[in-house]
Amino acid sequence: MTQNASAAPRVPKRVAAVIINSLKGGVVPRIGLPYITVGRETEIRALLTDLDLIADGGASFRFLVGRYGSGKSFLLQTIRTHAMGEGFVVADADLSPERRLQGGQGQGLATYRELIRNLSTKTRPEGGALTLILDRWISNLQTQVASELAANDPGGVAPVPDDPALVTAVDARIRTEVASLEEMVHGFDFARLLTLYFHASTTGDDETKSHVVKWFRGEYRTKTEARQELGVTVIVGDDDWYDYIKLFARFLKGAGYRGMLVLIDELVNLYKIPNAITRQYNYEKILTMYNDTLQGKAHYLGVIMGGTPQSIEDRRRGVFSYEALRSRLTQGRFAREDMRDMLAPIIHLHPLTYEELLVLAEKLQQIHAGYFGYEPRLGENDLVRFLQIEFGRVGADTHLTPREVIRDFIELLDIVYQHPELSVEQVMGSAGTASVTGAVAAGAAEGASTRAGAPYAPGALPTREGANGPDGGATSAGGAGSMASVVAPAVPSTDPNAFAEFEI
Numbered sequence: 001m002t003q004n005a006s007a008a009p010r011v012p013k014r015v016a017a018v019i020i021n022s023l024k025g026g027v028v029p030r031i032g033l034p035y036i037t038v039g040r041e042t043e044i045r046a047l048l049t050d051l052d053l054i055a056d057g058g059a060s061f062r063f064l065v066g067r068y069g070s071g072k073s074f075l076l077q078t079i080r081t082h083a084m085g086e087g088f089v090v091a092d093a094d095l096s097p098e099r100r101l102q103g104g105q106g107q108g109l110a111t112y113r114e115l116i117r118n119l120s121t122k123t124r125p126e127g128g129a130l131t132l133i134l135d136r137w138i139s140n141l142q143t144q145v146a147s148e149l150a151a152n153d154p155g156g157v158a159p160v161p162d163d164p165a166l167v168t169a170v171d172a173r174i175r176t177e178v179a180s181l182e183e184m185v186h187g188f189d190f191a192r193l194l195t196l197y198f199h200a201s202t203t204g205d206d207e208t209k210s211h212v213v214k215w216f217r218g219e220y221r222t223k224t225e226a227r228q229e230l231g232v233t234v235i236v237g238d239d240d241w242y243d244y245i246k247l248f249a250r251f252l253k254g255a256g257y258r259g260m261l262v263l264i265d266e267l268v269n270l271y272k273i274p275n276a277i278t279r280q281y282n283y284e285k286i287l288t289m290y291n292d293t294l295q296g297k298a299h300y301l302g303v304i305m306g307g308t309p310q311s312i313e314d315r316r317r318g319v320f321s322y323e324a325l326r327s328r329l330t331q332g333r334f335a336r337e338d339m340r341d342m343l344a345p346i347i348h349l350h351p352l353t354y355e356e357l358l359v360l361a362e363k364l365q366q367i368h369a370g371y372f373g374y375e376p377r378l379g380e381n382d383l384v385r386f387l388q389i390e391f392g393r394v395g396a397d398t399h400l401t402p403r404e405v406i407r408d409f410i411e412l413l414d415i416v417y418q419h420p421e422l423s424v425e426q427v428m429g430s431a432g433t434a435s436v437t438g439a440v441a442a443g444a445a446e447g448a449s450t451r452a453g454a455p456y457a458p459g460a461l462p463t464r465e466g467a468n469g470p471d472g473g474a475t476s477a478g479g480a481g482s483m484a485s486v487v488a489p490a491v492p493s494t495d496p497n498a499f500a501e502f503e504i
Contacts, residue, residue, distance in 0.1 A: 066349030069403030267307030
């Protein structure tokens, strides 16, 4: 493990600061994810297969399901980063009471605006890439047409950008490029505005360009306003915003990208809608998107939605309350806990194994030490001891999430750094004693807690040879002299080299 740490790539200070501050605040960092990604191999592999399908002209739809803090948002951001690196355009949005898929007060349109505002590419990963995409599309067309004209010219001289012959040729090429869009719903107006943006670019009409961008962003409130400024009689609305997402996906392919990936998180906000009819309208919109992608009505488009098990599987208020969706998404009879179907529409996130958490803790310590400029003080036994304390709480197996473990660990690193006069054992000792004492007291009152059907020993963690086994010198938090062996949902390997990692 020490060798792995020494070979780890150096994290830039700006990225390290974002990682540390975001994780300590309980949110997923937007940058630097490859430095801290561990586990999730099967889930990532399945989603990467979807990207290949999208690039080939297909479409995909997935649900990522897991409890709060289980890593849904982290996995979404990991896929987002990888997709941008592979040449996809990614749009992401979190649902909220003001942002839904459908609503009578513009909540659906608000989601569309958030998606377009967060359009991201490899060169603009922080969002706001719409203008960049449009300008790149025009530049690529001009370059292609200019090369063709130069090849046909006996002198072989490429025309200048404002050459009338080049403008005419590019205009003709644009009409050819957008012809396929005109066959789609609202495609005629979409194509017309693309052409309008090109002419505004060639003439230096920045006002018209800004009006076109405003239309694409869904910021026109009335059709009258759009007609006066652009001469079009339609605007993006609350009911048809998804049609424009499909248009964008097709356009982006023609603009030189591999496709479009849409990430929508916090489906629990649909579950929380008090009005049953409004909830059903939102679930009907999910059904429309699901059917479009799986029936081949959408192209170069992938949709991934994240939610809690309750928001999906609750038959009274969740997605499964809509019978048409429940019948499509319910797991078949052959899949089991140890034999999951990763090609199914719903991907359930399982907890990270202890081994993966150990690797993650080591990565975070290296980033923390590199940012603040000190030598790491926590050895492998200390990291194992930390996990003992974390999982030594009553109910940790069912309620403890990676988010809480990471937040506690960064707090531990902060305290150890700020108090060099204290040993690591002193810092963890007080917290560990309090944790285990409380766990024992609660266990006595509530009865023996179990983990996967086996007796639960507070503070116990599966042993690993060379780290916390009989020769490791560590004891259980209860002070018995050796750790009780526990049957855990995901028991790590005893092979010291078997740290499961997935790096992008």
